[in-house]
Amino acid sequence: MLRSRIVPVLLIHDGGLVKTRQFTDHKYVGDPINAVKIFNEKAVDELTLLDIDATVQGEGPDFVRLQKIAIESRMPLCYGGGITTAEQAAQIIALGFEKVSISAAALERPKLIREMADQVGTQSVVVTVDVRKEGFMGGYAVYSHNGKRKHKVKLIEYIREAEALGAGEIVVNMIDRDGMMAGYDLKLAKIVRDATTVPLTFVGGAGDSTHMAALIETVGTCGAAAGSMFVFKGTYRAVLISYARPSV
Amino acid sequence: MTYQICTNCVMDTSDESIHFDTNGVCDHCNGFETNVMPDWHTGEDGRRMLAEIIDKIKAEGQGKEFDCILGMSGGLDSSYMLHLLVTEFGLRPLVFHVDGGWNTDIAVNNIQMLVEKLGLDLYTEVINWEDMRDFQLAFFKSGVPHLDLPQDHAFVATLYHFANKHGIKYIMNGGNISTECVRNPLQWLYYGTDMAQINDIRRQFCTRPLKHYPFSSVLFHKVYLRYIKGVEVVKPLNLLPYTKELAINTLSEKYGWRAYPQKHFESRFTKFYEGYWLPTRFGYDTRRVQYSSLILTGQMTRDEALQRLEKPAYDPETIDDEFEYIATKLGITAEELRLYHSMPLKSYRDYKNQAWMFDLGAKAMRALGLERNIKR
């Protein structure tokens, strides 16, 4: 049976790894190379790396760093950050990554999704959507640039468009819950699940395995991704890498 | 100097300061009775001494969140000590881990298992990697053997600063006679807190100001903290029966703790450094020191030690990958790392140092009866 993917998400900022809360409040958690090596040794299902500086600083991906990371990995890898062309995506795949994620660039130019799918195949195209709860009606607004730029698109319409253009996976990143470790936004997960048939991954809110179990219970087989849960330990947010799958 | 190996342990002339008596027994062995045994109390008296200390720690810690602090590397000694302190003595230690950027999966797993099963909370400090990298590279470039100084110094400094910040008076130390009574020769692993040496190597080889790296002079933690602030370092493992085997069995049984192939191998850097770099570049094999300790304390036979020493401390199958990884992690090419490996050998004497001061301090400590087994 196809299993849900339990995915650590690592954020690269100023060359180091950080963990945020609600996309701010960066806490330094170390160097990417050794962290990736530990996750590799822990045989994780997949690993996602997001360079949170690239887009806002108008830079492309740091291919040299990505190569160093790929060389140490024998786990499925996804990279996101600063990608604006299908050629960049192909370059990243060639380094040994399975999937490439786009966010801001896809919002600005949705056709990029199609171009990437043509170049590297649908299965390797990940569209990540950062969302925040908004308004009294319990709606959700779409953001990019680390939660600083708001977009006019309607979340569900955009996800359907991304699927139609050839996204092989949609990642929904819930800004309000980022780093809070109090559970995923299950209502949001349900809405998104009902809107598309492609594989989904949710990130934002996981604090322990029961949160992941609740997510899987709600939407079925999916990607349950987390940052804090896999890099912090205990009430003092001690930095200690760990990995565990929910028992579902 | 012609080659000679001790007839009792496995220390040999790779330790340049070694002396042999007429029976071919080295000064490590000969010093054991006078320098080591008096500090080692595995019987009733040790229990009593420990109980007194524990009572004092508990009494002073009343009403506080923690009564002592323990630096946790995930290695055998610190792990076993934590187990004892909590389960046998009911202490409430602040468990503190310093992440120097080289943790292995086994190390983080062991720390996780212990704190989870003991229901403790963990504090960590992550050393800024760009500073650590630059500092470690400076030591490679300097050509000296004591390359592990940047890690060791950071661990010690961070722990003492943290204890000071939180007003914790007791630092529990896993140092022990049972597995480390023979000390690494000074020529191999120089003092980690000699600021003259550190500053000279920094000045010559660092490319960054190391703003985030935690420095601590020996004056701060050995003099200021101990004698002004009254911080006490306690080594409980010397006051009860402690053997490597007992510790490994207890920990793996109770916590799912995983053993390392060799002492200090919880850090990828130290594994590479002690397993490969020191023996192949300098001919210094720290296993000689470790095995000799075990021989003196009756945990290993000399024959077994000799047999083990025939094999290299590194795994020839994986060493190429490891070499490549160390270079990648340090942000240099494997060729550059090879260059450092083959450059002329240097020692602490080639850089500014205050060895005389440490020596004097050690002699004073010995004279006062505070420390007997001094490094030489």
Place this chain on the structure above:
Amino acid sequence: MIGIINYGSGNIAALMNIFRQGRIDHCLCTAPADLEQADRFLLPGVGAFDPTMAQLDHSGILEALRVQVFEANRPVLGICVGMHLLAEGSDEGNLPGLGWIKGRVRKIDTTGLSSPPLLPHMGWNSVNLQGGSALFDGIDGAQGFYFLHSYYFDASADEDITATVDYGGNLPCAVERGRVFGVQFHPEKSHANGVRLLRNFAELV
């Protein structure tokens, strides 16, 4: 020595990494002459069927590979789209496949899946081993492998299928006929099982 057929498609870097980590002898085969150094071959592939097939055709390496497999009797292992190339053709394109194993590449039929996600088939799935294949020696079928695909190789002859995966039906995920092997999943990204499978291939007699 495993020769990785380097014709411009496939995750070559990931394969090189895993061979290096697993200390499995390997080399890159970019020109026909390079194949002489190796005694078994790995045919990677990512992307759509037609462009990948065309790339292999134009690489000038195909004939040399054919000689190695069918005249020198040396094994070849196709991975993912590299496996698809071994088929007679694909619903994903119009070009004929190599036809080294009978069957056709088809899109996964999702009517058998009760709920999304549907396509692509993405993630870790267990495999049902049919037994008898040296490639799967010591492999934990329940742990399975990492999959990432929407098309699969629908092999015609049951005896050519060495493993299946349950995804809206029982789909073949490993095929084998004579010296020709193919796997749908990514052994280079499947941790211990993946390393074991590649080592098995390296040690095939």
